Amino acid sequence: MKILSVIVPCYNSQSYMEHAILTLLSGGEDVEILLIDDGSADGTLNLAKKYESMHPDIIRVIHQENKGHGGALNTGIEVAAGAYLKVVDSDDWVNVDAYLKILDELKNVVRNNEPLDMLLSNFVYEKQGAKRKKVIHYRHYLDDDGLFMWSDIRGLPVTNYLMMHSIIYRTQILKKCGLKLPEHTFYVDSLYAFVPLSHVRTIRYMDLNFYRYFIGREGQSVQEKVMLTRLPQHERVTKLMIDAMVQAEPDVHDKALRKTMRNNLALTIAVDSIMSMLEDTKENRQNRKNIWLYLRESDKRLYRKIRMSPLGIGVNMPGWLGRKAAVGCYHLLQRLYGFN
Structure with missing residues (x-):
């Protein structure tokens, strides 16, 4: 074997x-x-x-x-x-x-x-x-x-x-x-x-x-410019993660497992939100709202937990200045972590 x-x-x-x-x-x-x-x-x-x-x-x-x-x-x-x-x-x-x-x-x-x-x-x-x-x-x-x-x-x-x-x-x-x-x-x-x-x-x-x-390879799926062309696919994955979390959560009794899964999901939703801000079109704003609405309709308690987390608050700051601040934080983290 x-x-x-x-x-x-x-x-x-x-x-x-x-x-x-x-x-x-x-x-x-x-x-x-x-x-x-x-x-x-x-x-x-x-x-x-x-x-x-x-x-x-x-x-x-x-x-x-x-x-x-x-x-x-x-x-x-x-x-x-x-x-x-x-x-x-x-x-x-x-x-x-x-x-x-x-x-x-x-x-x-x-x-x-x-x-x-x-x-x-x-x-x-x-x-x-x-x-x-x-x-x-x-x-x-x-x-x-x-x-x-x-x-x-x-x-x-x-x-x-x-x-x-x-x-x-x-x-x-x-x-x-x-x-x-x-x-x-x-x-x-x-x-x-x-x-x-x-x-x-x-x-x-x-x-x-x-x-x-x-x-750093040209055309790599995690390159920012490539991700922007594939936002619908990232949104699909995000919704599937929400579905998986909602299905699993009643059987997740360990606090550490629930925290780990919730944080991973919150990060994925935040990435989805930030990507839609980088090209701040009317369509992308609506798609961003739809992700959060999908989470709320799937599980109101889970929605509150993620929406009121630091990531949830950060990507939902109101108005143009709020979006600018969120994108600025993203670019800072991008330089620190080198993730795309």
Whole structure:
């Protein structure tokens, strides 16, 4: 049995995917690397098959018609055979030293039959041209000394948000939680990092700068100018997160889990609101109102909690000056974190 399955969604990735593959191959035969070619039109499939022929016991190539990032992840989750599962985008990579330490920990977990549902580690914004690389870590909120449960922690604030890059799930959690990501939709990594959380009971944190999240490739979905053209897709993901939170909340009894999920949702709604302010059109103003209205109609109590949070207040300051102040805060955080 493989210890870890790694899904690498690939779409026209020929020019940059080798770096991701080479860092992942350092895990050896404990790892299953699933290269999901999502209907690429360049040499991605041929390059993937080349590596599969070189490492047939490690790499498996799956070719499918184009379904978008979510469709590629759905396919990878369906076929994954490892005890644990990680997603690495084809333009990102992993730190090899941290990778080997995480694999050793997962091998011990499997060998001792420990009930670990989620392993968390740090991720680094590898922003092109930036001298200072921002690290998202959890050391002030989580202890790096073994297994714990939600009831043992305070929950994570919006400044130390969970993203796909920081998470390794037990594969069975993903297979059983009913996660089905929308196809032909960007920003589904937010759903991947959010929906399974209510099914997670046991957690391990390793204070390692493992995932390297590359920012700066032209046309990348998180580039601000690209996000502005795809606002309806981000709004769709935001509404799906609201639906998931409303559905899960009655069964979420741990305060730390509720706080973590609520903060992740609040951050996603705030990003959606800020993006609509960057092009302050009548249509975008209405769409921004519609997101908050959707939240209020879905769950009035949840709406009040998020609307009266610092993020909720910040993105709903009235008038032109309020919007200008919100966008100014966003640009300040953008410089500090380097997130797009």
